[in-house]
Amino acid sequence: MIAVVALGGWIYKTKFAGGGSNSGAQVSSEQEKQGDGPKLKENWNDGSKSTSEKPMLKTDWNKSDKKPAATSSNQGITKVNGHDRMTGCQLVNHKNNDGDSFHIKHNGKDIEIRLYYVDTAEKYYSDRYENQRERVRDQGKDFGGLSVDQVIQLGNEAKDFSLELLKGKSFTVHTMWEEVYDSGRYYAFVEVPGTDGKYLNEILVASGLVRIHTKGVNKGQTTPDGRDHFQYRDHLIQTERAAKKAGVGAWGM
Numbered sequence: 272m273i274a275v276v277a278l279g280g281w282i283y284k285t286k287f288a289g290g291g292s293n294s295g296a297q298v299s300s301e302q303e304k305q306g307d308g309p310k311l312k313e314n315w316n317d318g319s320k321s322t323s324e325k326p327m328l329k330t331d332w333n334k335s336d337k338k339p340a341a342t343s344s345n346q347g348i349t350k351v352n353g354h355d356r357m358t359g360c361q362l363v364n365h366k367n368n369d370g371d372s373f374h375i376k377h378n379g380k381d382i383e384i385r386l387y388y389v390d391t392a393e394k395y396y397s398d399r400y401e402n403q404r405e406r407v408r409d410q411g412k413d414f415g416g417l418s419v420d421q422v423i424q425l426g427n428e429a430k431d432f433s434l435e436l437l438k439g440k441s442f443t444v445h446t447m448w449e450e451v452y453d454s455g456r457y458y459a460f461v462e463v464p465g466t467d468g469k470y471l472n473e474i475l476v477a478s479g480l481v482r483i484h485t486k487g488v489n490k491g492q493t494t495p496d497g498r499d500h501f502q503y504r505d506h507l508i509q510t511e512r513a514a515k516k517a518g519v520g521a522w523g524m
Contacts, residue, residue: 283348287498312523346378353493354445354460362437370405370429371472372456375444384444384459385451385452388507389472391433392426392521413482414521428520429480429494433471440464449486450468458486460495476510479520483507499518 284439347358362386363374374383386448392410397403410419417425448457461471475481486498494503515522 331336351495354447354491354499357444360442360444370433383456385456386472387458387460388483389475390484391429391481394426394430417524425521432480436463438507473510476507477514479514479522481491483511
């Protein structure tokens with residue numbers, strides 16, 4: 272636990288302390304449609320919050336060629352605790368990439384993934400969509416009362432942080448191919464290179480750059496390292512408490 276917090280805090284302070292990025296930045300209507308829009312209804316569904324969200328959709332793989340079947344003939348894919356473990360992944364430069372959702376390439380296929388369990392702040396404040404503005408305000412509350420400008424600053428710092436850890440490197444992704452509603456993105460765990468198998472979501476928590484606020488593994492499933500939903504969520508909660516105490520990321524703004 273101390274090692275994770277220390278790693279996250281050190282990376283954050285080294286690369287982003289005092290930094291900011293276009294806190295009032297706007298994006299085009301095309302970015303609003305294609306970027307963060309599909310994420311607006313994500314939330315916990317484990318009883319900790321009341322919700323009326325639509326149920327998770329099952330992907331019809333007859334309509335997509337993105338899912339690589341996990342067979343012995345697939346280079347770089349093995350099964351680990353129910354997840355497809357894809358080695359040799361590369362980050363793809365894409366305008367919609369952010370701190371918790373980004374494009375990767377594996378075996379020549381472009382796949383958009385979304386991290387389990389965590390939600391980074393928005394990168395912009397919409398001038399068109401009230402539900403996006405409401406999301407920004409909710410994030411500000413969950414991050415301890417941040418202003419809109421601070422939320423946007425935090426979202427851009429989280430984006431830079433995640434992409435810098437993965438850019439130009441080969442890394443491992445674990446996924447069960449659960450689609451994020453009907454968005455074309457798939458929930459996943461990402462092992463950060465050079466961290467002895469630590470997942471990106473927990474490093475973001477340790478760095479104070481995310482809120483614990485989205486889907487985890489389902490009942491009867493485990494994380495790639497064998498922890499069930501509640502065990503892994505509790506680990507993240509303890510990590511977040513340490514980040515708050517250390518005053519890193521959002522907790523020091």
